[in-house]
Amino acid sequence: MKELKKQWKNGEFKGIYLFYGPETYLIKNYEKALEECILSLGAEMMNHDIFEERRATANAIMDAAETLPFMNEKRLVTIRNSGFFQKNGAKEEGERLIAYLANLPETVCILFIEEKVEKNNRLYKALVKSGEAVEFKTPTEKELTQWVKKECKKSGVLIADSVVQFFLQTVESDMERILREAEKLIAYKGNSGTITLEDVREVSTPSLEAKVFDLVRAVAEEKTEKAISIYRSLLLLKESPYMVLSLITRQFRMILLSALLSEEGLTNSEISAKLELREFAVKEYLRQAKRFSKAEWRRALEDCLKTDLNIKMGQTAEETAVELLIMKYSSKALRKIPIKA
Secondary structure (H helix, E strand, O other), X not given: OHHHHHHHHOOOOOOEEEEEOOXXXXXXXXHHHHHHHHOOOOXXXXXXXXXXXXXXXXXXHHHHHHOOOOOOXXXXXXXXXXXXXXXXXXXXXXXXXXXXXXXXOOOEEEEEEEOOOOOOOHHHHHHHHHOEEEEOOOOOHHHHHHHHHHHHHHOOOEEOHHHHHHHHHHOOOOHHHHHHHHHHHHHHHOOOOXXXXXXXXXXXXXXXXXXXXXXXXXXXXXXXXXHHHHHHHHHHOOOOHHHHHHHHHHHHHHHHHHHHHHHOOOOHHHHHHHHOOXXXXXXHHHHHHOOOOHHHHHHHHHHHHHHHHHHHOOOOOXXXXXXXXXXXXXXXXXXXXXXXX
């Protein structure tokens, strides 16, 4: 990805690009960089066509691409969330562009920005041949740590690696929200000093996933009162019991998978990459895994699925069903009692 900006600054452009993936902060960053390199100051309005979702049709895109730039070397055509690269989207509409992409005018650069793509899609394959597809994934824990430290340093604020890691455990995982939370901390410190663990606890807004992470830790440590307290505080914040159940189920699954992969000889970083988790989460999951036997973690997963089924069938109220599940697995005595589906 870093090579792209160097190429653009040197005036080297492909005729077509596809940016996709979960990390919207990086996508916006590279989209802006491409715009600044192609569109000279003052020429943006006359040389930039933007198509959103349903407005993106093959004919509209081709018409825009054929329009000559005005007092600029190239025209930029940006298409967002077209659905051309997915089976259930506007796949057929996108396929009308396949032949056209092979013979694009040199006076245009086309940029697709999509949330998801299917790589066996015909348009995707054609685009890769004549242009460049870039997937923007969430950076690694190490990369995020360096990024947060750099953003803090810009404002004259210091933060240690250990504090950054705690901060990343606390807040939402996407870079836009991480940056917003970092800006809150910087403002809190008044653009000077050092951010501490206490500052993070005082200022940062914990994500739902972080709260459920603490809930599951309390369950594994058999701290029933604490686990129930966290759950009820989530309900007071109007969080859906069903969403909490989904996150508990996911974390139980990650604990079991982390333990199984560790037994196979994989390192923490390898497990992190395979399960698409941050390394601190893997360390915590492996620590929690030791609290129960593998059979108990499997049973916990089965009970999560049974609880899910009971809620969907209307046999148990959501709030009660999830609370009973939490009580069961935070108490050694209750774990042996089966949940009936």
